[in-house]
Amino acid sequence: MPRNGDDARRRLQQAALELVQEHGYDATTSAEIAARAGLTERTFFRHFSDKREALFEEDPRLRPALTEAMAEAAQGLPPLEIVLQALRSVGPLLEENRAFTAPRQPIIAATPALRERADAKTAALISLLAAGLRQRGVEAKLAALAAQVGMAAFSYAARAWFEDPTETFDVHLTQAFQALNRMSPG
């Protein structure tokens, strides 16, 4: 009965966005979202493991791109440089997904349950970066430290880029790194 092929997922995401914008996240049920998409609640949970996930979308190329960039970085680079270089390489992905991300950002920020999920997602990316460093021989705790610091710069750049999209994400990331350097060498 493959009626819709793949756009069922997109319809569900769109329906979720609209309903949550209208009534708030807690006040919209998964059944309502499915109904607006012309589907059943059961089908909703076939496309999303979670009610929250309908408001998110991780580019499937993100994680592979990060791990690959981590693995292919030049030898002898300090850990934080490796992380920054990897994060720089996925800038275009961020820019590509802005149309999806932008309208959902304020909703996520305003909904504790969604913010929690967002925090977990960045934490998962930090783990990915740390794992990449460990695979290059960096000690575990140090790897986690560098990964967290790198992601902090990334978040800084992301926030700046959301405020001012006229500049490339890359430019913002460079500025974030500069702010970082001005920070610790006390």
Added chain:
Amino acid sequence: MPRNGDDARRRLQQAALELVQEHGYDATTSAEIAARAGLTERTFFRHFSDKREALFEEDPRLRPALTEAMAEAAQGLPPLEIVLQALRSVGPLLEENRAFTAPRQPIIAATPALRERADAKTAALISLLAAGLRQRGVEAKLAALAAQVGMAAFSYAARAWFEDPTETFDVHLTQAFQALNRMSPG
């Protein structure tokens, strides 16, 4: 009908710990936890807003201590120094709560739902630190950056202290800060 006074909460926490250690988090229901504590499920949810919360415990002095330390830091200090100083001041609280934290740490690490909550809690602390910096006139994005970097050092120190409790947490935090300084001044 105040039969148990305040230790009902502790009994629930203890029951939750035991049952989760025995059968895993997902396989233990809130009703079972309440039953082992000699209480009802309804009472469980009067003591914890969430099933997950039975495995956590935030010292009520933590957040006030942090905000106070942030506010009372000397003028003219760079943001990261302020954060580090505040985090240093709550080291004793960490050490005091080790008996509660230690046995729950592996469970949280092994359970995605609990890890998500833990991530959210650290994110909330980061927000608290950032707010403290903003109140001192630090620009928003820069405040967030310094708060995240500071919390990264704190996490580093916490992990090191859990591995080696013979040293003070303060010592580990100093070493974390040193590792941080060796990191960025490239």
Added chain:
DNA sequence: TCCGATTTCGTCAGTCACTGACATATAGAC
């Protein structure tokens, strides 16, 4: 063109987290 396999969805029944409303019993103030 017909057929079998795969995919995508609907239906149904069920579990579990969590909540509101109301009753009840206990500890402590007086």
Added chain:
DNA sequence: GTCTATATGTCAGTGACTGACGAAATCGGA
């Protein structure tokens, strides 16, 4: 010995999520 605030029990209900099963549509090939 009342009176009151507090801690708990009971009950009914909502909503997220899952497993099992069936049905229809698509696709590959004979």
